[in-house]
Amino acid sequence: MNTFGLYHPGASVLHRLPAGAKLLAVAVLILVLTLWIRQPWQVLPALGLAVLAYAAARIPPRLAVVQLRPLVWMLAIIAVFQVLVAGWERAVVICGSLLVAVALAALVTLTTRTTDMLDAIVRAARPLARVGVDPDRVGLVLVMTVRAIPLLGTVVTRVTEARKARGLGFSLRALVVPVVVGALRTAEAMGEALAARGVDD
Numbered sequence: 001m002n003t004f005g006l007y008h009p010g011a012s013v014l015h016r017l018p019a020g021a022k023l024l025a026v027a028v029l030i031l032v033l034t035l036w037i038r039q040p041w042q043v044l045p046a047l048g049l050a051v052l053a054y055a056a057a058r059i060p061p062r063l064a065v066v067q068l069r070p071l072v073w074m075l076a077i078i079a080v081f082q083v084l085v086a087g088w089e090r091a092v093v094i095c096g097s098l099l100v101a102v103a104l105a106a107l108v109t110l111t112t113r114t115t116d117m118l119d120a121i122v123r124a125a126r127p128l129a130r131v132g133v134d135p136d137r138v139g140l141v142l143v144m145t146v147r148a149i150p151l152l153g154t155v156v157t158r159v160t161e162a163r164k165a166r167g168l169g170f171s172l173r174a175l176v177v178p179v180v181v182g183a184l185r186t187a188e189a190m191g192e193a194l195a196a197r198g199v200d201d
Contacts, residue, residue: 006067006109014057014111020120026108030101040089043096050103057111067106068099070156073175075099144190155182 009015014022033046054064075095082091108117121139129135159178 006106007113008059008063008110010058010111012057012111014053014107017111018120019112019116020124022108022112023117023120026104030104033100034097037093037097037100040092040096043092043100046096046100047103050100050107053104053107057107059107059110063110064103064106067110068103070152070154071099071102073156073160140194151186152179152183155179155186158182 033049037043037046054061075098078098079091079095082094118139121142122135125133125135125138128138156175156179159175159182162178163174
């Protein structure tokens with residue numbers, strides 16, 4: 001794995017689809033599922049759809065789990081909060097919707113090269129150049145945002161495993177501080193890499 005890509009090579013239908021079509025499809029699908037999921041039981045068919053999509057893309061189950069494992073901590077915190085303020089049904093709906101959305105977004109990054117994704121976004125943003133928007137910068141910002149999610153998850157996983165290896169119990173401060181430091185270091189490395197490639201500011 002490198003800093004800029006989680007692409008998993010393959011020859012499935014999802015791999016062959018144009019990057020722009022996949023980005024548009026996943027955005028529409030996430031919006032539809034988010035609006036549709038209103039009852040806890042509706043999370044199951046949505047998760048089933050995500051599982052089928054991963055199977056169609058021939059993504060190894062272990063790789064899929066690695067993508068979603070860092071999300072567990074965030075979902076646990078959200079679930080506890082939702083149970084306290086809105087009940088377990090709302091917690092299932094919120095956490096289930098988030099899990100499906102992240103799984104589908106991760107599937108796009110797994111089946112799409114970052115360069116293809118960047119090209120598709122730049123093409124879509126090109127009409128905005130008439131009002132002074134730089135399409136290249138728009139594409140770069142969006143791709144970096146998409147990449148930041150799994151990168152932050154990797155940092156959380158690394159910190160969690162280090163804490164377990166040292167035999168330390170759970171501590172929110174012991175988790176958050178190293179994650180923030182690791183995220184800043186990753187951001188600094190990405191900034192240096194971009195500067196080395198001639199991207200200013």
